[in-house]
Amino acid sequence: MLSPAFAEGAPSRGRQDFRACAPCHSLRPDRNMTGPSLAGVWGRKAGSLPSFERYSDALKSSGIIWDDRSLDGWLTDPQAMVPENDMPFEGIKDSHARADLLAFLKEATKPGAQQQTAQQRGMKGMGGMGGGMMGGMMGGGHDPNLKGLEPAKQVKAIAYCHDTYRVTTADGKTRAFWERNLRFMTDSSQDGPEKGAPAIMPAGMMGDRAAVIFADPEEIAxxxxxxC
Ligand code: HEC
Known part of the structure; x- marks a missing residue:
């Protein structure tokens, strides 16, 4: 049964509210980031997506089935509902904002919904707020795909001297980073880089920090x- 608050929710506003979740959650099936993919979450047992390997014991043993009511409780105050769960999110106290978000999510997490939004995105192209926002949100914060990036983002070589890394990219440029401003990461998913072709992504507002993302930890050293 729909709660009155849920029935009032406006998906268009909920789409904006989802920006609070998108850095950690994708709506694409099995696209797991800090948190599990939310595709198909309605009717799913909490902590049960097989492809997500980082659930807390607390969530796995909670016995919750995700529906309108339980998701509303979770988003109000995750720690109150499931003490010692691992979602670093304090909750949304405004019941209208929760209703909007749930109205959006219920549509956007339905099986097949992401193919539709991808098509819409294609139609809207780069123009307008809608297209841009959707592109930023749907895949979550850690897209874009790291295969076939422009040469300025393809790492060819990294030299380490004293306290400095010098990163040479496929466009022939070399940039220097203080050793504590460069992070090394991996992405083994289908969105990750090709083997042997790590990507460099800016991480700081000032251009002083970046992350080099490899396909496999074995490539790093x-x-x-x-x-020098
Ligand atoms: C900083 C990262 C982060 C943010 C922001 C975040 N989550 Fe989460 N979320 C997680 C993690 C990590 C888990 C797994 C928690 C656990 O295993 O205890 C999770 C779990 C969940 C689950 C349970 C999924 C399942 O498979 O059982 C739902 C539903 C959920 N989050 C929804 C949301 C929504 C909606 C938002 C935005 C309002 C949000 N989350 C914001 C990281 C985040």
Missing amino acids: GLIAKH
């Missing part, structure tokens, strides 16, 4: 040459 091999690519970094210690010389």
